[in-house]
Amino acid sequence: MIEKAVGKSTGPTRVALTGNYAAAYAAKMADIDLVAIYPITPQTTIAEKLSEFVADGELAAELIHVESEHSALSATIGGAAVGARAFTATSSQGLELMHEILHIAAGLRLPIVMAVPSRALSAPISIHNDNSDIMNARETGWIMLNASDAQEVFDMVIQAFKIAEDPRVLLPVMVTYDGFVVSHTVEGVELPDAEAVRSFIPKGKWHALDPSRPSSMGPIAGPDWYYEIKFGQYHAMRDSIKVIAEVMDGFGKKFGRNYSPVVGYMMGDADFAVVTYGVTWGFVKTAVDRARSMGIKAGAIKLNVIRPFPSDAVISYLRGLKSFAVVDRAIYYGAPSPGPVYTDVASALFMSGHAVPALNVIHGIGQRTMYINDFVEVFKELTKLDESKVIFMGVRE
Amino acid sequence: MSSPPSWKELVIGGTIIEPGSTVNVRTGTWRTKKPVINQDACTRCRICWEYCPEGIIQELDKPFVSRKGIKYAVTYEVNYDYCKGCGICANECPVKAIDMVSEYE
Incomplete structure (x- = not known):
């Protein structure tokens, strides 16, 4: 039943979606294998929508409801480490609780995609929008795209998978956008044909764990090794701008909406x-x-x-x-x-x-x-x- | 030791792709004190072997006769290439047959 619903070819359709639902639809159309997620305002409706897709058999993904954002990203890393296309989302304090793991996802060079509708940080508590949370995450080694409306959220989540899984990049990608103003505002969003999305982002292969080729991920690196490993990460990030421009260009050619950095x-x-x-x-x-x-x-x-x-x-x-x-x-x-x-x-x-x-x-x-x-x-x-x-x-x- | 590879030659994300590569790391060089087993006092109870966090107490098929004439089928020896000198074996030994001896004296 799941197989029948997933991958149904419908042609492009224009629907009314919030920014968060646009992110959830994009993750679904990207045919993600795993989502580990914990609710936080204003991200929660992504978690809800993805749970609904899985419960309704529209998305054949492993859905893990974890106990914190620290665990959400840790479980997502686990999924990506075995080669699963993995997705999560968070906001504000949740992104702060994830902070330690943000560095690990990037250091392990795992192509995770995360949606982040941004929200101000405590204290004082604010559920409202500003960009304090995402700006704190700039030096964690994640590629960060920023969308201005629901259509851009959808398009950038699709682009994010292609960028992240490119063998020249292999870095996690965050799709950031403003909480409430984008995450909860209903706008017209054009959903491309599911088959067209799938052919744009065929699932990539990376250095995932494989019993036939035993390896150890995340070991300790002494002073003789650490610097070179991080230098490689720096290079991948620096050079990724070319891949981002190329993916955005390719997206425009295929779907008719043009993007550039x-x-x-x-x-x-x-x-x-x-x-x-x-x-x-x-x-x-x-x-x-x-x-x-x-x-x-x-x-x-x-x-x-x-x-x-x-x-x-x-x-x-x-x-x-x-x-x-x-x-x-x-x-x-x-x-x-x-x-x-x-x-x-x-x-x-x-x-x-x-x-x-x-x-x-x-x-x-x-x-x-x-x-x-x-x-x-x-x-x-x-x-x-x-x-x-x-x-x-x-x-x- | 030959010079380590350039950053371009390293495996992405620092992943180790060579199984069993920890044998190349001689953790014995970390030691400041080494456990020395008194084979005459040792009763072959196997407690040090069980408690060693590194698994470097070796149970060898080496018969041994103590000064009091007790015959043992096995001998316990420390693999000093990997013993970090934590002293757990000496602490746990019920007959105090293991001494921690300074590497620098």
Whole structure:
């Protein structure tokens, strides 16, 4: 019965889905073998939907309801270690509890895919959205894609399996997107034909445990070995940007929706730009239109990839500008600049030898409302900006 | 020892693909004290053999006659290539037939 339901060819259909359901549908269409998952707001509806798919016989996967996120990722690693296509999802405190295991998944070079609708971190407790959780995970060795709407969530989960399982990569991939604003908002999502998805992401093979070729995974590595193993991991991450671009390109050709690590809006003749990721993208594009109607040569770029940081593409957009801003929805306490992505952009710019005054805009912390006109104000500020600085928008002084 | 391989030659993720490779690691070099079994005092009770966490107390088919004339069919010997010198055997020995002797004296 399971075999009959799975792999049914339906052709592309357009359905109304939340961002989380889009992630669950993508995991189902990717024909995952294993999902180990623990509920946490705002991720829970992924766990629910996948459980439903398995219970209804629509997905022939081993579903493990674990007792914590630490266990969720550990069990997912176990699945990937024996060659299963493994998937999980979490948010916020759950991602923090997983933190130790995030490093292990990447160090073992296992092609796990995880959906992360982002949420602010405690304390104080907030169930609402910002990007504090995912920004904390940037240095764990996971490739991090970032989606701005439900369709992008679906598409990027499919892309994530192809990137992760590519023999040139073999790294876990996180598909991040904003909690509630994307995870719980119902949008029209085009689901491709199941057979087309399967032919785009045939199941890969990797260094999985196999009794006919005994091996030991996760051993101790002394000072004579550890550095080289981690250097290999560094190389795989650094070079993965080419594979990501290639997979996104291939996805566009096959399914008609185009992706690249960085996308620009009205950047052709722009003097001023706002760098965004996540849902901020939608607000900022409208702000670009409004600023243009006021005579400001405004543009915007969006990072579809947070790790590896797409330095070359970002610099190619920013190097000739008069000034730019980076909007961050997380705070780096005590860092030279409070915005994590601002820090990345600034370091990429410094290493490329270009100097452009840059504004770090902190906004939307704990889902504080962001208004389109806030970003029109940012463009006005950029026209006057002669040296880099930080502004906290929306906070009561 | 020949120079270790470059990072490009290493197996992905540090996986060990050669079964039984732990025999190449002479953990005996970690030792500061070594257990020395007094074969005359030893009653062949096998407790050291059972307690050794490394399994390096060897039960050998070597007949032995003690000074008091007791005949034993087996002899217990320590494999010093892998004994880490933890001292559990000496601690557990009911007749105190094992001494921990410094490697540096």
